[in-house]
Amino acid sequence: MKKLLPIIAITLLSVSACSGQSAPVKPGIYRAVLKTRGGELPFGLDIQQTAGDAKTYAVFVLNGTERLPMDPATVQNDSLHIPMALFESELVAKIDGNRLRGVWRRRRTAQQSQTMPFEAQHGLTYRFVADEKSTPVNLTGKWATDFGSKSGKVDTVNAVGVFDQKGNHLSGTFLTPTGDYRYLDGNVVGDSLFLSCFDGSHVYLFKARYNSADKTLTGGQWAGVSGYDSWVARFDPKADLPDPAKLTYLKTGSKTLNFSFPEPNGKTVSITDPRFKNKVTVVQIMGSWCPNCMDETNFLSPWYKLNKKRGVEVVGLAFERSPEMAESGPKIDRMKQRFHIDYPIVLAGTNDKVQASKALPDLNAVVAFPTTIFIDKKGQVRHIHTGFSGPGTGKYYDQYVEEFNRLVDKLLAE
CATH class of the missing domain: 2.40.128.120 (Quinohemoprotein amine dehydrogenase alpha subunit, domain 2)
Known part of the structure; x- marks a missing residue:
C-alpha cells in the first residue's frame, strides 16, 4: 500500500436534521465533489431507490469504468446517509432539491475521525470540465x-x-x-x-x-x-518497477510459512491443519481496511469457488487496525459477507508493517498489503508476490491473473 497519511483529529461537522417527513432523494447520476486543500475532488454517484422502500437507496460510486457499490443508503429526516462500513466511512448530506450538501467522514480511532465537505448535483456527468474541447496534448x-x-x-x-x-x-x-x-x-x-x-x-x-x-x-x-x-x-514507454517477487522472501533456513491465528468465531487456523495437507495453498496477507486488498479479494473469492475442487485452498491473514477480536472480528465478518468469501480469514495482528513482520517471522519483512504467498502440496513456499495490480490497471491486471493461474496450474501438476 501507499505510505500512511497523518491522522488528524477533527471536530465532526454535523448535518442538520429536522423532525417530520423524510425528504425524497431524486434518483439518477450526480456529480459529487469533496472540498480538499488542493481544490475540488470530483467523482460520480449513481443513486437509485430500492424497490418497495421509499427510504432506502442503492448507491454506486463512479470512477471511470468502476461502479463500486456502497452499503444501502437511508434517508433520516432531511438527510441521506451513504455508508461504506468496510472502510468505516460515510457520506452524510442534507437533501436540497437537486443537490446534496454535507460531509464525508471516516473513523480513524474511537476518538478520532477525519471529515471533508461534500456536495453533489443531480444530472451532471462530467468530471473536471463540462466541455469536450480538443487539446494538443496527448498523455497516453x-x-x-x-x-x-x-x-x-x-x-x-x-x-x-x-x-x-x-x-x-x-x-x-x-x-x-x-x-x-x-x-x-x-x-x-x-x-x-x-x-x-x-x-x-x-x-x-x-x-x-x-x-x-x-x-x-x-x-x-x-x-x-x-x-x-x-x-x-x-x-517512458519502457518504464518499469522492481520485480514484485523479490521484495518479500523467506529467511535463510525457512521453507514454509508457519502461522496459527484465530478466526472471528474463535477457531484457530494453522498451516498444519488437515484442510491444507497435500493441497496447493494461497495465503493472502491483507486487511479489511485496504482497498487494494478489496480488489484482490474480489478476484480470489470467485476464483476459489471455481477451483477448490481441484485441490487448492486459500486463507486470509488479516492485519487490522486493532489487535482486539471484539473490534476487528466484526470487520472481518463484514468483508466475508460483502465478497461472499468461503475460505477462512484470521486475525493475524495489527496493520503496522513492523508488527506484521514479527507475526510472520519466516519472512524477511511484510512490505505491502496485500502480499500473496503460494505454498505447494508439500507445504513449502514456492512464490511470494508483493502488492496487487487491480482491475483499474487494465492489461497489468490481466497479466497478473494469467500468471496467477499459470503458477497454480504448475503447482497442481507436480
Whole structure:
C-alpha cells in the first residue's frame, strides 16, 4: 500500500436534521465533489431507490469504468446517509432539491475521525470540465514517476503512470511496488492534467502541467484530509518497477510459512491443519481496511469457488487496525459477507508493517498489503508476490491473473 497519511483529529461537522417527513432523494447520476486543500475532488454517484422502500437507496460510486457499490443508503429526516462500513466511512448530506450538501467522514480511532465537505448535483456527468474541447496534448502511455521528488526531476522511479487519453478525457492509474492507485479518472485541460479517485477510503486528487520540451509532467498529489506530495513524471514507454517477487522472501533456513491465528468465531487456523495437507495453498496477507486488498479479494473469492475442487485452498491473514477480536472480528465478518468469501480469514495482528513482520517471522519483512504467498502440496513456499495490480490497471491486471493461474496450474501438476 501507499505510505500512511497523518491522522488528524477533527471536530465532526454535523448535518442538520429536522423532525417530520423524510425528504425524497431524486434518483439518477450526480456529480459529487469533496472540498480538499488542493481544490475540488470530483467523482460520480449513481443513486437509485430500492424497490418497495421509499427510504432506502442503492448507491454506486463512479470512477471511470468502476461502479463500486456502497452499503444501502437511508434517508433520516432531511438527510441521506451513504455508508461504506468496510472502510468505516460515510457520506452524510442534507437533501436540497437537486443537490446534496454535507460531509464525508471516516473513523480513524474511537476518538478520532477525519471529515471533508461534500456536495453533489443531480444530472451532471462530467468530471473536471463540462466541455469536450480538443487539446494538443496527448498523455497516453507509460510515465516513469517520482513521488516526493526534491529536485523537480525524476531521480527515483517509485511509480509508473499508465494513462489512456481520448479527446480531453483521461483515465488510468499509478503502479507502485506495493500496489496501484486503483481507478483514476479526469481530464486534460490545455497543458494540464487533472485526475481523481474516491472509493470510501482512497481520496486522491492529482494535478500536473505538461512540458512538451522534455516530455515531463510536474505537479502535486493531495490525499485524504491533509496529505500532500509533489510528483514528477517522464514519458517512458519502457518504464518499469522492481520485480514484485523479490521484495518479500523467506529467511535463510525457512521453507514454509508457519502461522496459527484465530478466526472471528474463535477457531484457530494453522498451516498444519488437515484442510491444507497435500493441497496447493494461497495465503493472502491483507486487511479489511485496504482497498487494494478489496480488489484482490474480489478476484480470489470467485476464483476459489471455481477451483477448490481441484485441490487448492486459500486463507486470509488479516492485519487490522486493532489487535482486539471484539473490534476487528466484526470487520472481518463484514468483508466475508460483502465478497461472499468461503475460505477462512484470521486475525493475524495489527496493520503496522513492523508488527506484521514479527507475526510472520519466516519472512524477511511484510512490505505491502496485500502480499500473496503460494505454498505447494508439500507445504513449502514456492512464490511470494508483493502488492496487487487491480482491475483499474487494465492489461497489468490481466497479466497478473494469467500468471496467477499459470503458477497454480504448475503447482497442481507436480
